[in-house]
Amino acid sequence: MIDAAIVPAPWLTRDDLWTIATAVLASVACGLVGCWLVLRRLSLLGDAISHAVLPGIAGAFLLTGTRDVLPMLLGATVVGVVTAFMSSALSRVGRVDRDAAMGATFTALFALGVVMMSMAARQVDLDPGCVLYGLLEFVPFDTVDVLGVQVPRAAAWLGAALVLDLILMVAFFKELRATSFDPAHAMSLGLPVGLVHLGLMAVVAANTVVAFEAVGSILVVAMLVAPGATARLWTDRLVPMLWLAAAIAAATAIIGYLAALELNTSAAGMIATVSMVGYLGSVGAVSARSSLRSALRAAV
Amino acid sequence: MKHAALAFHGVSAAYRDELVLERIDASVPAASLCAIVGPNGAGKSTLIKAALGLVPLTAGSVTVLGGTIAAMRGEVGYVPQSESVDWEFPISALEVVLMGSYGRLGLFRRVGRAERMHAMDCLEQVGLTAFADRQISQLSGGQQQRVFLARALMQRARLYLMDEPFAGVDAVTERAILRVLGELRERGCTMVAVHHDLSTVRERFDHVVLLNKRAVAVGPVSTTFTTEALQRTYGGRLAIIDDAESGRTAVVAGS
Numbered sequence: 129m130i131d132a133a134i135v136p137a138p139w140l141t142r143d144d145l146w147t148i149a150t151a152v153l154a155s156v157a158c159g160l161v162g163c164w165l166v167l168r169r170l171s172l173l174g175d176a177i178s179h180a181v182l183p184g185i186a187g188a189f190l191l192t193g194t195r196d197v198l199p200m201l202l203g204a205t206v207v208g209v210v211t212a213f214m215s216s217a218l219s220r221v222g223r224v225d226r227d228a229a230m231g232a233t234f235t236a237l238f239a240l241g242v243v244m245m246s247m248a249a250r251q252v253d254l255d256p257g258c259v260l261y262g263l264l265e266f267v268p269f270d271t272v273d274v275l276g277v278q279v280p281r282a283a284a285w286l287g288a289a290l291v292l293d294l295i296l297m298v299a300f301f302k303e304l305r306a307t308s309f310d311p312a313h314a315m316s317l318g319l320p321v322g323l324v325h326l327g328l329m330a331v332v333a334a335n336t337v338v339a340f341e342a343v344g345s346i347l348v349v350a351m352l353v354a355p356g357a358t359a360r361l362w363t364d365r366l367v368p369m370l371w372l373a374a375a376i377a378a379a380t381a382i383i384g385y386l387a388a389l390e391l392n393t394s395a396a397g398m399i400a401t402v403s404m405v406g407y408l409g410s411v412g413a414v415s416a417r418s419s420l421r422s423a424l425r426a427a428v
Numbered sequence: 429m430k431h432a433a434l435a436f437h438g439v440s441a442a443y444r445d446e447l448v449l450e451r452i453d454a455s456v457p458a459a460s461l462c463a464i465v466g467p468n469g470a471g472k473s474t475l476i477k478a479a480l481g482l483v484p485l486t487a488g489s490v491t492v493l494g495g496t497i498a499a500m501r502g503e504v505g506y507v508p509q510s511e512s513v514d515w516e517f518p519i520s521a522l523e524v525v526l527m528g529s530y531g532r533l534g535l536f537r538r539v540g541r542a543e544r545m546h547a548m549d550c551l552e553q554v555g556l557t558a559f560a561d562r563q564i565s566q567l568s569g570g571q572q573q574r575v576f577l578a579r580a581l582m583q584r585a586r587l588y589l590m591d592e593p594f595a596g597v598d599a600v601t602e603r604a605i606l607r608v609l610g611e612l613r614e615r616g617c618t619m620v621a622v623h624h625d626l627s628t629v630r631e632r633f634d635h636v637v638l639l640n641k642r643a644v645a646v647g648p649v650s651t652t653f654t655t656e657a658l659q660r661t662y663g664g665r666l667a668i669i670d671d672a673e674s675g676r677t678a679v680v681a682g683s
Contacts, residue, residue, distance in 0.1 A: 167517065167518070169514065223444060299536060300535075301538075302530050302533070302538070302539070303530075303535075305519070305523075305527075306527050306530050308517070309513060309514070309517045309519060309524070309527070310508065310512070310513045310527070312477070312482055312506075312508050312512060313506055313508055313513075313527070313579070314527075314530070315480075315482055316480045316481075316482060316501070316504070316506035317501070317527075317528075317530055317531030317583075318501045318502075318531050319530060319531065360518065363518065364518050364563035364565075365518050365519075365520070365563070366518045366519055366523075369518050
């Protein structure tokens with residue numbers, strides 16, 4: 129086999145490597161965007177949006193009748209922005225706390241999405257289960273041609289999403305940081321606080337949708353929140369936190385996939401499990417470190 | 429009368445359906461140190477936010493340095509209440525101060541050497557050079573307050589709006605803030621601060637706005653900050669203790 133020559137670990141097939149690459153791209157893209165949700169104490173919003181985009185996906189599917197990524201991406205991004213709008217409007221007009229408004233918004237939209245999905249499923253093969261759990265193992269069978277190379281469609285889209293995320297993050301780093309840390313002060317400087325928030329929500333929604341098909345909505349939530357939350361435990365600096373989150377996201381995806389392969393179980397489920405173990409392990413390690421430090425200080 | 433640095437013309441503002449500010453008319457002369465004083469829930473923070481354009485007005489208008497806030501934004505520094513932000517945020521004192529330059533820098537331009545040097549200078553003015561690289565949660569409450577002041581200095585503003593700059597600070601911080609405010613006034617800057625401690629209004633400020641949803645009294649401290657005006661501002665929640673021995677008057681405001 130020619131393939132074997134380019135495979136660094138001989139027990140892995142080329143398909144395995146593509147699947148791992150896809151999972152890593154999804155994990156890093158979501159992990160980086162998710163850092164901003166963690167910093168804004170909006171981790172729940174990632175969850176909310178990743179559920180709420182469902183009617184956007186289903187709506188795009190019902191309208192176009194295809195499973196093309198682009199219409200679904202557009203539909204979901206629109207719904208993502210609508211979610212952010214709706215939950216803040218609801219908390220203003222309905223006089224409820226922001227988290228209650230968020231909960232109400234995303235449950236309603238998710239329910240609508242489930243209804244629309246089952247309607248769509250009657251017409252064509254669209255399995256709501258796939259949306260929840262993803263089809264990571266089937267990623268290599270659906271390829272597109274990228275500059276003469278056959279690349280899994282999901283990997284191509286996720287790569288594009290990651291590049292876009294990086295460009296936006298570098299271009300608007302100042303604005304993201306200032307509006308996350310002190311929105312009122314940022315507003316007093318004339319920074320577009322509302323626009324940055326909506327933009328971030330749109331990017332979260334877009335990433336979510338692109339990652340959906342490969343890894344499912346449940347893993348997307350873990351991928352959005354876990355790397356940022358874990359990285360934050362280890363560093364007090366923003367830029368190192370982002371790098372570390374990306375590294376943790378990549379490592380989680382690789383370890384999770386290999387573990388799933390070994391144990392012959394769901395890759396998406398295993399990656400989520402690994403990210404949780406990583407987070408809990410970090411909580412333990414960091415608190416052990418700080419109590420060791422204070423014990424040493426007491427001894428001196 | 430001197431040209432007003434900040435003027436409210438019949439300003440009303442509401443939070444949800446409740447009116448928080450009712451037809452406020454008040455002006456603050458340039459190069460003065462003005463205290464906003466009033467009981468809890470009197471709308472002191474809202475008045476500052478109204479001046480900054482952070483809360484929508486239901487009536488009236490605000491003139492800032494002779495223009496609208498939108499036009500004068502670059503000239504106005506804001507020092508929010510220190511509990512309004514997440515101090516666990518992964519950012520150093522220096523990086524917080526540098527945020528004061530973000531409005532001036534505009535989109536796509538990054539912080540450079542000049543900004544960094546200016547930010548260190550601002551930290552020096554508040555006595556925090558040694559803490560530049562500290563993560564902000566490792567600073568004391570007073571130091572955090574001084575970082576906020578340094579961030580406002582970074583803006584090179586002419587008008588500073590401060591929400592309780594002296595709340596819960598230590599003696600060192602208090603002296604540092606007072607020194608900076610004095611220097612700013614000498615340069616012709618105007619400072620407006622929400623202030624809680626009635627006993628220090630006379631020594632620290634020269635102008636006062638007594639607020640309880642309405643502007644009860646506005647003017648120079650010497651003529652405006654009277655027992656009678658305070659009684660009207662605080663209603664029954666004010667105890668005035670005359671100490672016969674020292675001849676001094678202590679004012680205690682209930683919440």
